[in-house]
Amino acid sequence: MTAIPEPAHEEADPLLTTAEVAALLGVGPPTWRGYVSRGTAPAPDDPDLGRPPARRTPRWRRSTVEAWAATRRTPGGTGGGVLGKAAQ
Secondary structure (H helix, E strand, O other), X not given: OOOOOOXXXXXXXXXXXXXXXXXXXXXXXXXXXXXXXXXXXXXXOEOOOOOOHHHOOOEEEHHHHHHHHHOOOOOOOOOXXXXXXXXX
């Protein structure tokens, strides 16, 4: 059986889980979930509404997270985003 290749868009702009977003931003998953629950983070690009709420795995496009992070302040209080050089 031949695997179906993912669309080019998916490869260039993958969907990230809560843990992957948190790692990208250099925060813990509970911190990211807190941003989401307070409405300070973007809504998921794939909210996984087909499952019961306790079993959902929302996912965000990397570009969505990077655009949001670029608007956030860094821990030192300066603008320009929260992503580290390793994530960019």
